[in-house]
Amino acid sequence: MEHNKGNYSNGVVKGFLISAVVWGVVGMLVGLIIAFQLVFPSLNLDLPWTSFGRLRPLHTNAIIFGFALSIVFAGVYHSMQRVLRTRLFSDTLAKIHLILYNTIIVLAAVTLLLGYSQAKEYAELEWPIDILVAVMWVIFTINFFGTLAIRKEKQMFVAIWFFMATVIAVPILYIVNNLAIPTGLFSSYSIFSGSFDANVQWWYGHNAVAFVLTTPFLGIMYYYFPKHIKLPLYSHRLSIVHFWSLVFIYIWAGPHHLLWSPVPDWAQSLGTAFSIMLILPSWGGMLNGFLTLTQAKEKVQTDATLKFFLVAITFYGMSTFEGPMMSLKSVNGLSHFTDWTIGHVHAGALGWVGFMSIAMLYYLVPRVWHTKLYSEKFANWHFWLGTLGILLYVVSMWVSGITEGLLWRAVDSSTGELLYKSWNYITDQLWAMRLVRALGGTLYLTGMILMGYNLYKTVQLSPSRTKQA
């Protein structure tokens, strides 16, 4: 291709960037629909493929595997060529990866709407799709290590370490948790039962957060953030300490999703202890980000992309403190099963993953298309829409979740009888907060659509495009 004059392959990067914007908007739109369904249940339409139970897995899968993973693949393929000073090991494999990946996401969307599900959270996809995912990951792994093997820069930059952790950990987690005996083309039963299954599922579920939504995004932070402000990373030593401790500790913390459950206490306690320890490596990453930023404080006021980086790192720090607190058994007794958990997840998803992704998109799209961002003003608008959206979302879910948790446990002090026996009464109390959450989501999605438009116009400014026209 003409516009690919450099020695790096950019085509696949562009493909994944477009995938990210498309699946991001789709996934968030589905999220918004289900948020409104919880406020206005008639929006379920009494139809199978529009009801909450089928849309919610579509939302989570589209965001985690459609949006976030697109960003990760784009970021890995783009940055690794540069820090390793080599072209990708194989453009063909990368192209197959891109096509197979998008095929998988489409298949996922269709089968989830049809109700084909393994019922395990973030592992709903049935076995034929699981096999495709495994094949795709093998292709990615070959290309990743192949590129490492032909690298011209011997020293691997810190971003590569974090990407490598993802490349290695994801297949281990994914394959073990998805082990099942097929009973039909799109049905199967887990090889694990009851408590065993719960233990394996949340070992997987928690580490999907670790190795899909955390380590690769730290890699993205470590590469794109210093690049954007054109200043070096604050501390190499801090990166070393927090990388190894994060990779070692994260994987222990899964059972904090199963506190007070029939899973034995030793497993629960282990989950809690390691969750508390996890604060340190997590904050190591946050601090390295913040301290890098202190070198460029004055730019924060004007630079929209930098604002996204800054708020993303802030939410990373916040979520990785809130998470361990919710892993304490006493706090978890209140927060578990409530909207608080949903708020916590979205502080991480909208704040950390979402804003880090958005920052990367604003940084990368103009660069790979060899042009300038169409509108810095729109990007600033996007920042404020997004930030306000997150705040409304997170605060409303805190209030709703804590309200819910307190009403469940409220008893008459003299008789010990439950004060709020009516489930619908409790649901009613949460209505307004759930509406505020949906409005927060509306703002966030509006920002995303504005970004989509801004990036579309940016791509149209590309010199190769204008030449063609």
Add this chain to the structure above:
Amino acid sequence: MSESKITKSHTSLENKSALFAILTTVALLVGGLVEVLPPFLMSSDLFVKPIASVKPYSGLELAGRDLYIKEGCLNCHTQMIRPFKWETDRFDPTRAYGDAPYSKGGEYVYDRPFLWGSKRTGPDLWHESQIQPSAAWHKTHLINPREVSENSVMPGYPWLFENKVDADTVIGKMETLKNVFDVPYSDEDFAKAKEELADATEGDAMIAYLLKLGRDTANIEGQ
């Protein structure tokens, strides 16, 4: 920052991608194995204590369970009652489960996959057979929840009562469970399943499943 010994030796590691990958794998596997392996190595009594009265799902109940998965009910309903007084009061209102009315591992041995859920937008269902034993109520509620439960935010599932269950598929699944996982289905169970499933709607199956929840462990002597 000054270059420490650690930083220096790590820099040499950063030049060796294969060794780096191996060490990363080792770091991952330590916690990974400790979390996942012991349950399978421990004597089953330690991880999950068996409960004699717990029976496998009948054909119709199994069909209902698969529909519960298909419709994603677990996105809003839990099936796991925690050991808090306020929680057991709410989900064991008839005191059918003795002095330890919370969920125990042995109750879930036939659950593949487990369906504990992570969000309780609607109430927990693990003791549903004792909380709402009326099949007629469940039918009305599944078709239009707001008809019997004012202000409920649950979707309606009218199509469950229009679609028929495919008996052969369910029987095939029972055979898989028996052959692969040693679920103790007898010939009688298969005969009964054929009979139950012959003209059943998906709604019938769903209700049979809901009324199975908590039935095997309720009102047992000596609890």
